[in-house]
Amino acid sequence: MYNVLSNKKFINTKTLFHAFIAATGLVSVPLHILFSPDPIVSITKFTIHSNIIVALLFTVSTFILLLKKKESRLLNLLKHASLLYMMVVLLSYHFLLSSGGEYSGIRVITNFTLHYLIPILVLLNWIIFEEKKWQSYTSILYPLIFPVLYCLTSLIRGLYDGFYPYFFLNPNEHIPVGVGSYGNVVLFIVGFTFVFIMLSFLITSIDRGIFKYKNRISYKVKI
Incomplete structure (x- = not known):
């Protein structure tokens, strides 16, 4: 009975946590765009x-939990990818981009929630609530699809209108507005790809390690 009640409390807490992440994102994103000096530019940001x-994803996950359904493998893979994106958002903003813009009014708050709060909440969700599974190392590559497409579309659009959402994608200007050449753009993209792969490898390895450890403990208990 205790295990049943404990598991129910865990699921309820997880549901509330997912709902909070979803609500924070659903409120912060529109406000950050609407109160931007240039909403069109804001929409282009990774x-x-x-x-x-x-x-x-967390809205869908919240409803699945409320309906007491099991999350699909696809949803788990997408949540893995979202964790990766959030870590890159946090790290790249903190170490590369935080000094590049000033915010006022409500955007001070939304800038914090989008670059720090939501990434940290998604990380905590993975640590505390997500079931660790034996993920294939080939799954490391799947989350790269979106960032690669984002870079390609940004570069192609830049050829037509001269706009690039980030300085490291701009080959036509020099630091701090651009990086001076397509060669430097490629170097930045390769660097970010390496970061994505290493973070994805780390997350997958931790998942596999915890899964293996729990199975070993479970096997010893049964014996």
């Missing part, structure tokens, strides 16, 4: 796209 992905 931070906005990745936070939309998180908000939608």
Whole structure:
């Protein structure tokens, strides 16, 4: 009986946590865009796209938990990808982009929620609530699809209108507005790809390690 009640409490807490992440994203993203000096520019940011992905995924996950359904393998893979995106958002903003813009009014709050709060909440969710599974190392590559498409579309659009959402994608200007050449753009993309792969490898390895450890303990208890 205690195990049943304990598991029910865990699921309820997880549901509330997922709902909070979803609500924070669903409120923060529109406000950050609407109160932007240039909403069209704001919409092009990887931070906005990745936070939309998180908000939608955790909204779906919340309803699945409320309906007491089991999450699909696809949803688990997408949540793995969203964790990766959030870590890249947090790290790249903190170490590369935080000094590049000033915010006022409500955007001070939404900037914090999108770049720090939501990434940290998604990380905590993975640590505390997500069931660790034996993920294949080939799954490391799947989350790269979205960032690669984002970079390609940004570069192609830049050829037509000269706009690039981030300085490291701009080959036509020099630091701090651009990086001076397509060669430097490629170097930045390769660097980010390496970061994505290493983080994805780390997350997958931790998942596999915890899963293996729990199975070993469970096997010893049965014996």
